[in-house]
Amino acid sequence: MGRTTTNIPMSHRVLSPHHNYDAGHNPCDQQPVQLCGSIFGFLEEEATMSSSENDIYNIQQDIEDEECEDPEDIEDKIKFWETQHQNLHTTLVRTTSLESKIRNITKEVLEEVKMAENVCSCPRSVSGGCRSCLMREICSRLQKSGYDSAICKSRWKNSSDFPSGEHTFLDVIDSSNHKKDSVRVIIELELRGQFEMKKGSEEYNSLVCKLPDLFVGKPERLQTVIKILSNAAKECMKEKKMHLGPWRKRRYMQAKWLRVAERSRVMTTVKPLVEDECST
Numbered sequence: 001m002g003r004t005t006t007n008i009p010m011s012h013r014v015l016s017p018h019h020n021y022d023a024g025h026n027p028c029d030q031q032p033v034q035l036c037g038s039i040f041g042f043l044e045e046e047a048t049m050s051s052s053e054n055d056i057y058n059i060q061q062d063i064e065d066e067e068c069e070d071p072e073d074i075e076d077k078i079k080f081w082e083t084q085h086q087n088l089h090t091t092l093v094r095t096t097s098l099e100s101k102i103r104n105i106t107k108e109v110l111e112e113v114k115m116a117e118n119v120c121s122c123p124r125s126v127s128g129g130c131r132s133c134l135m136r137e138i139c140s141r142l143q144k145s146g147y148d149s150a151i152c153k154s155r156w157k158n159s160s161d162f163p164s165g166e167h168t169f170l171d172v173i174d175s176s177n178h179k180k181d182s183v184r185v186i187i188e189l190e191l192r193g194q195f196e197m198k199k200g201s202e203e204y205n206s207l208v209c210k211l212p213d214l215f216v217g218k219p220e221r222l223q224t225v226i227k228i229l230s231n232a233a234k235e236c237m238k239e240k241k242m243h244l245g246p247w248r249k250r251r252y253m254q255a256k257w258l259r260v261a262e263r264s265r266v267m268t269t270v271k272p273l274v275e276d277e278c279s280t
């Protein structure tokens, strides 16, 4: 705590008891009492300056302020974001053959859907297919390819930590290797969207940009992605001195995919899931 990385006017720095000063020999390394005196002097001086002089003075002041920032803080900050990029890359680049096969089938369906005129079988008929029709289509295709795929719904209750909510996504349970336990693979069609933040910092947003829309991977892999992104969101809000929304916290994100309440296999050949009006 008490570390600041944003540019704070000099007067605030002096008044803040938590700020870590650089112990080096620079103009900031003075006694607070003396600095306060110089600030008052500076305010009087500023009042007599012309606007262009003022601009120059402000630029110089900005440079000085930046120089005052604890170099360790800046280094830590750079290192933090570099590490997150590396960790995310390592997590996303790894894949098993099962994950690859499922990813390829899902991508195929998404490509076909793009070409098709109307894939929506629901009354909403969104061009390109709504999320639920898209999931149904992918689920049925995976089943046709021999996978035990299903549409999963997670639900969580209101708690003191975060609000209630629900989320729908796909999964595949593979039990083909009888010698081992079955393997679960999660399919999320809008992973990036789950982490996008309007007020995100440049560093946070560039990390989010590295996320794919389509995520196909084992829960452990998703768990790692959540950990990286929620830590990054926390750091981003800390740097901006803003409150982190509870829906951005790691436990809330985990609840989306890791607390499954329902798992339903869509019966593609038996009945249409929507009313008759859609099949005409």
Ligand SMILES: [Zn+2]
Pocket: 120, 121, 122, 123, 124, 125, 126, 129, 130, 131, 132, 133, 134
């Ligand atoms: Zn639809």
